[in-house]
Structures are given as structure tokens and as C-alpha cells.
Amino acid sequence: MYFFVLFAGGLGLLAGGLWVMRHGLRQVFSPALAGLLGRLTLTPWRGLLAGAAGAALMQSSTALTLSTVGLVSAEYLTFRQGLGLVLGANIGTCSTVGLLALEPPREVLLALLAAAVLAAALCRRLRPAALAVCGLLAMLTGVQLLSGALAGLTAADTVVTWLAAAGRNPFAGIGGGILLTFLFQSSSAATGLMMAMAGEGAIDLTAAAYGVYGNNIGSCLSSLVVGAAAPLAAKRVAMAHIFLNLAGVMVFFPFTALLVKAAALATNDFAARVAVMHTLFNLISSLAVLPFTRGFASLITLLVPGPKSGA
Numbered sequence: 001m002y003f004f005v006l007f008a009g010g011l012g013l014l015a016g017g018l019w020v021m022r023h024g025l026r027q028v029f030s031p032a033l034a035g036l037l038g039r040l041t042l043t044p045w046r047g048l049l050a051g052a053a054g055a056a057l058m059q060s061s062t063a064l065t066l067s068t069v070g071l072v073s074a075e076y077l078t079f080r081q082g083l084g085l086v087l088g089a090n091i092g093t094c095s096t097v098g099l100l101a102l103e104p105p106r107e108v109l110l111a112l113l114a115a116a117v118l119a120a121a122l123c124r125r126l127r128p129a130a131l132a133v134c135g136l137l138a139m140l141t142g143v144q145l146l147s148g149a150l151a152g153l154t155a156a157d158t159v160v161t162w163l164a165a166a167g168r169n170p171f172a173g174i175g176g177g178i179l180l181t182f183l184f185q186s187s188s189a190a191t192g193l194m195m196a197m198a199g200e201g202a203i204d205l206t207a208a209a210y211g212v213y214g215n216n217i218g219s220c221l222s223s224l225v226v227g228a229a230a231p232l233a234a235k236r237v238a239m240a241h242i243f244l245n246l247a248g249v250m251v252f253f254p255f256t257a258l259l260v261k262a263a264a265l266a267t268n269d270f271a272a273r274v275a276v277m278h279t280l281f282n283l284i285s286s287l288a289v290l291p292f293t294r295g296f297a298s299l300i301t302l303l304v305p306g307p308k309s310g311a
Contacts, residue, residue: 010145010196017138024131041077044293047084048286054085055092061187061219064089065241073234080297082237086244087289090216090282093188094275113137142192170253173207177214187215191278199271205260208274212281213252216245232306240300248285 040050055064065086072082116137120130180190194211197203203211220242228235252259262280263273289296 006145010142013138013142013145017135017142020131020135020138024128024133024135027128027131041081041084044080044084044087044290047081048088048091048290051085051088052092053088055089057092061089061093064092065237069234069237072237073231075233079233079236079300080293082233083240083293083297083300086237086241087286087293089241090244090286094279094282109137109141113141170210170256173210174214174217174249177211177216178218179214180211181215181218181221187219187278190215190218191274195271195274198274199269201270205263205270205273205277206256209256209259209277212274212278213249215278216281217249220245232304235306236297236300236304239304240296243300243303244285244289248281251285251288252281 041047051064051068054067055061068077068082068085068089071077072079077085113134116130116133120127120134123130177190177194180193181187191212194203194208194215198205198208224238224242259277259280260273263276266276267273
């Protein structure tokens with residue numbers, strides 16, 4: 001019973017904290033963000049930097065990608081301008097996972113969380129920023145609760161056998177990552193759960209790497225749904241997001257062992273290695289496409305043909 005209380009509490013704090021953090025950050029930054037995007041996407045490099053910053057501020061690559069689809073649909077941005085934002089969004093979302101790698105003492109987290117809740121309740125001017133801080137602290141607390149729950153799960157030797165099998169079966173690991181992302185509607189939150197699992201020895205780094213692949217595929221679901229009903233240029237933005245992540249998985253798949261070794265060299269913290277793999281996957285995938293943005297845009301145009309170029 002203790003395990004289920006900790007596990008449910010950790011999941012609730014992780015998913016709920018991410019939502020609260022996004023809500024607060026959107027209130028703080030959204031009014032200025034929308035007007036800036038058009039001016040910051042004149043070149044692919046500027047679009048990538050704007051997309052990375054926007055996803056970091058919104059704490060969601062999905063939210064920025066969907067916003068980009070909306071801006072392209074409204075003809076505020078062209079397809080190629082939107083493409084730069086999508087490339088950057090995959091990099092910016094790594095900030096959430098990097099923050100989850102921090103491990104302050106639980107007593108400190110709870111004290112800071114209580115202070116942030118009081119600030120949000122008592123001061124209207126500080127409320128958006130306080131909510132963002134509350135969300136981050138709730139997520140960090142959730143990861144610690146999950147770690148405690150999974151420590152008991154490992155000791156009881158339940159479900160760990162399936163997780164170990166997922167590590168040996170790449171497609172099971174990828175499928176698990178996809179399902180986790182569907183559950184949380186956030187690849188960052190799903191990666192946070194895998195960090196907790198890895199930190200307690202419930203899964204190895206190879207299984208986590210396949211889970212990271214699955215997380216990035218699962219994050220494309222919203223683009224698939226929204227793109228289906230969008231205008232032509234916006235459909236192409238959604239397809240670019242889907243194709244980027246699928247192609248990234250296909251390219252990284254044969255080199256998973258190298259990705260695991262690179263993460264091991266980067267840090268001695270086992271859980272933080274999952275964050276490193278998530279960051280490396282998204283950073284390399286986006287930067288590899290950036291020099292060939294024109295060709296990538298042409299490929300997407302071929303995949304999503306129409307009477308207009310949308311660019």
C-alpha cells in the first residue's frame with residue numbers, strides 16, 4: 001500500500017507540476033512571445049534559437065509546435081519559418097529534463113514549495129512566476145517520491161523482470177516510451193519517470209535509451225491530430241515534426257551503444273545519464289538537419305503535396 005501511495009503521489013506531482021509550470025510560464029512570457037516569433041525566424045538559425053528559447057520558456061516542445069502550427073495556419077509565419085521553430089523546439093524541451101536531474105534534499109524542496117504556494121496565493125503580481133516555481137518544485141518532489149517507490153519495487157522484485165526484458169528488446173523499450181508519453185502527454189515527464197527508474201536500478205541505460213526514442217515518437221501524436229485538420233502549410237509543419245523525430249530514431253537506433261557510452265562519460269550520476277541521452281538525441285537530430293533546411297523543406301513538400309507551396 002505504501003508503494004502505491006508513493007507512486008501515485010509521485011506521478012501526480014510530476015504530471016501536475018509540469019502543467020502548473022507551463023501555465024505560469026505562459027502567463028509570464030506569452031504576450032511578448034507571440035509578437036517576437038515572426039521577427040526571430042527570418043533565417044533557419046534564428047528560427048532554431050527562437051524555437052529553443054520558446055520551448056524552454058513554455059517547458060513544452062509540443063506546446064510550441066502546436067503554437068507554430070497555429071501561427072502558420074493564420075499566415076503569420078511561412079512554412080519555412082515554422083520549420084526553424086520546430087527544429088529549435090526539440091532542443092528547448094531538454095531544459096525540463098535537465099532541471100529534473102537536480103537532486104536537492106526533500107526537506108528543502110518542501111520548504112521552497114510551501115513558500116512558492118504562499119507567494120502565489122497572497123501576491124497577485126507574483127502569481128504567474130510563483131506558479132512556475134511551484135510547478136518545478138512539485139516535479140522535483142515527484143521524481144524523489146517515485147525514486148522512493150521504485151526502490152521498494154526493486155526490492156520486491158515486481159515488474160522489474162518486464163523492464164529488464166524491455167532493455168533486451170528494443171521495440172518493447174520504444175513501445176514503453178511511447179505509452180509513457182501518451183500517459184503523461186509530455187515526453188519530459190515520461191523521461192523524468194525513466195530517470196527515477198534508472199536511478200533506482202529498475203532499468204538499465206540501454207532500456208532508457210530506447211525509452212527516450214519512444215518518448216520522442218510519442219510526442220508527435222498531437223502534431224498528427226492537429227495537422228490532419230490544418231491548412232496545407234500547417235500540415236507541412238506538423239509533418240516536419242513527425243518526420244524529424246522518426247528519422248532521428250532510425251538514425252540513432254544502430255548507434256544506441258555509443259549513445260549510452262557518451263552519456264556515461266558525461267556524468268557519474270546514473271539518473272542524470274538519461275537526461276544526457278535525451279538532450280543528445282534532440283540536439284544532434286535538430287543540428288544535423290539545420291544546414292539542409294532548404295532540402296528538408298523540399299522533402300516535406302513532396303510528402304505533403306498541394307496546389308500551393310506554403311512557403
